[in-house]
Amino acid sequence: MTIIRTLALFGFGVSAYLVWMKMTGQITSVVGCGGEGGCSNVLGSQWSQWVLIPVSVVSACFYLGLIVLSYKVSKSILTMAAFLLIMAAAWFMGLQVFVIKSFCPWCFTTHLIGLFTAGAIFWKARAPFKPTFIMGPLLLMTLLILGQIYGPKPKSYAFTSEAGIEKRGGVKAHNEGKGRVVDFKDATGRVVKTYRLGSVPLIGSPDAKHILVKYFDYTCQSCRTMEKDLAVLMQTYPGQVAVIVLPTPLNRACNPYVSAGNDHEHACELARLGLAVWRAQPESFEAAHEILFQRPSHSEFSARAELHEIIEVEKLEEALKDPWIENVLKSNLEDYRALSRKKMEMPKLMIRGNKTMHGLALSKEKFLKMIAKEFQL
Helix, strand or coil: CHHHHHHHHHHHHHHHHHHHHHHCCCCCCCCCECCCHHHHHHHCCHHHEECCEEHHHHHHHHHHHHHHHHHCCCHHHHHHHHHHHHHHHHHHHHHHHHHHCCCCHHHHHHHHHHHHHHHHHHHHHCCCCCCHHHHHHHHHHHHHHHHHHHCCCCCCEEEECCCCCCCCCCCCCCCCCCCCEEEEECCCCCEEEEEECCCCCEECCCCCCEEEEEEECCCCHHHHHHHHHHHHHHHHCCCCEEEEEEECCCCCCCCCCCCCCCCCCCHHHHHHHHHHHHHHCHHHHHHHHHHHCCCCCCCHHHHHHHHCCCCCHHHHHHHHCCHHHHHHHHHHHHHHHHHCCCCCCECEEEEECCEEEEECCCCHHHHHHHHHHHHCC
16 A cells, blocks of 8 residues: 555645645635736636635645555445546646636646556455445535536726825827827826827727726736626716727737737737727727737737728838837736736736736626726716
8 A cells, every 4th residue: 555655745745735725825716817827717717716715725635635544444435445546637637628728737737646546446345346436436526516517706907995006107198299198196196107108009988987907918818807897887887988998919029028928919019009000090999909809819910911901001111110109018018917916817907006906807797796896876
């Protein structure tokens, strides 16, 4: 039984490490782009918990129990544990491949250890097969799956209450020119950011009472989801809400604050194209914005091809040379750097100068309710 104990000890060690990562906030349940790669996506998803209990806690307890069982040998119980390990590995690996579509090496290692442990149990226990060997684990897996699907869900977004960004001299791309000025203030009433609605891309009426600011990436699926949520919000409260949309590419080619290995292909090019349309032909921006958000994500070439249907080639090319575009990107990225000190995930929705939402609400209904409460709509 030494091999079973050794493998179970390794399984416990990896599971305990994931528990520590979760408990210390290095992995959260915030849903969005720009986090620390596959492990963030997997361990931050609803599938990483069961009735708000991290699955890694359940895994650690299971491996500890397996170590104890190896000293008080019950071949039947050990065999059932082996089948449970196989079913759990199949379920969670399947989730990574087909549902979450992200790969977490630590999670994979845990499941791989589980499969090796199951093999060691079959080799050592060699218990005569009984139907309960399958039925017992199947019942437990059913409870796990139902709890994950229908049980309470962790919050998929987070708020930061500090100002996060500051007014900066030298970068005036957000407030140059003419148009209505919108100030964002912190809890003390100090202005932390100023936008002039004639100089920044805007969705909705510039006369709207409530202005939100969205930092996003055209290649980020979570940003696309929030775009739909915001569209429903503006349809529900026509004329009351408008959104400043600030492209913030998650690609190190233009964003030095993105961590290695998380580059979003074509993000820089699409951001520049969106800003160029706004600069050259603002009345066509909403149509261009929708084109750039299409799925699957555009390459620069395919995006240009569609944009040329709503704006002349020469006009777009001339706008792309405007230094204003790089100034806006620089300002957006500096804001991203400040707003990402505590939460990396995108999109980021600035509601007030001292309140920014990171990530997504679990549903459109919850998002609408939350924003309606904020602005007393």
